[in-house]
Amino acid sequence: MPYAEDNRAFIHRTLGDLVRPERNQAEKCWEIARTHMRAMVEGLAERYGSVEVTIDFRTTSKCDTRCRDAGHDDCDCQCLGENHGGAAYWRGWIEVGETTLVEVGIARRTFLVVRR
Known part of the structure; x- marks a missing residue:
């Protein structure tokens, strides 16, 4: 303000x-x-009359060790192949459970609210 x-x-x-x-x-x-x-x-x-709002919130990305470690072309993961075969090696994945990988980060969103 x-x-x-x-x-x-x-x-x-x-x-x-x-x-x-x-x-x-x-x-x-x-x-x-x-x-x-x-x-x-x-x-x-x-x-x-209006206000621009910026929100920072914690995000979690999920992938699978089978995708990250894959050596073939098949991938049914929600990353749509972005991390396939270790492509995103720089990410800070945390292994949870048997095969699930998660990455926690911060996302920022901005939007405009106008007076009614």
Whole structure:
């Protein structure tokens, strides 16, 4: 949200006095708990007419050791062959279970919310 003297007060009016928003100086943004996101986005859209929202969330990719270790052309894995035969050797796969591989990362999504 653009700088304004009353930004912290606006957050408290929108989310309640018990909320403790943190200012991320490096990213030049406010950080709030996920449970308050909907109310905050609606309040910002009402205040400014629209708001661009960026969300960082943890993602999990799944593959299979049989795909990663394959030496032939057959693959029925959800990666659609991206990791076939160890093609994505640089990925930080964690083996869980007998054959399942997972990779955890962070994804960022941005979207525009317009006042109703």
